[in-house]
Amino acid sequence: MIIENYKRSYLAGLEVAERIASYIRKTQLENKHCVLGLATGSTPISVYQELVRMHKRENLSFENVYTFNLDEYCGLRKTHMESYYYFMFEHLFSYIDIPHKNIHIPDGKLRENDIHNYCLDYESQISELGGIDIQILGIGRNGHLGFNEPNCDMNSITRKIELTETTRIDATPSFGKLSCVPKHALTMGMQTILNARTIYFMAFGESKKQIVETAFTKNITEEVPASFLQSHPRCYICLDQYTNITEQ
């Protein structure tokens, strides 16, 4: 892992967006497609804003880009304002030229019997496109990546999981009350994430300071899923002045 400390979170966002744009342009020159793994939450918003700006002002095209989102709440329709489907269109997809057939976001409204095969198919689609080139990640206060909650398996693939109480409490302000926060979600697995060729992990703000220190300055442990990133050969840990750590 490569730790990059930025003074302000938006500067990290600009840099990550710039590197993603360079990669997209490189694949376009080579007449190839590229595959991005995308995250939701407040952390990656500055990346998406900058990508939208580059699309509008600098002719950055997303026509050869395929995307796979990390996760989605079970039970929410695409039109639900707290669904990650809604989030992605609100912050990115509505403003760029990505073909809609290239967008993949786990479906929160599947029938229970269909979930297993759907998750296997999600994995197959990623593999058939050659795997994820660049994965963006944030982190939950409990160390989750996507919705791979503490004590998840490092070899896990896309599946349905039960959300922890910490995650549900953190989501409560958006849903109004705890009882409205979904109890389950679909998430890409830890293995799916770790298979990405390049990872940009971002964590900003005082509330993430402690978990960032635990994840990256202590031993790798499944109790802190983000600590698995320590073993990734090309993972950039992008931090701001609050989460700032130096490599041990």
Ligand code: PGA
């Ligand atoms: P946040 O969420 O970016 O809104 O802090 C990150 C996460 O829970 O994974």
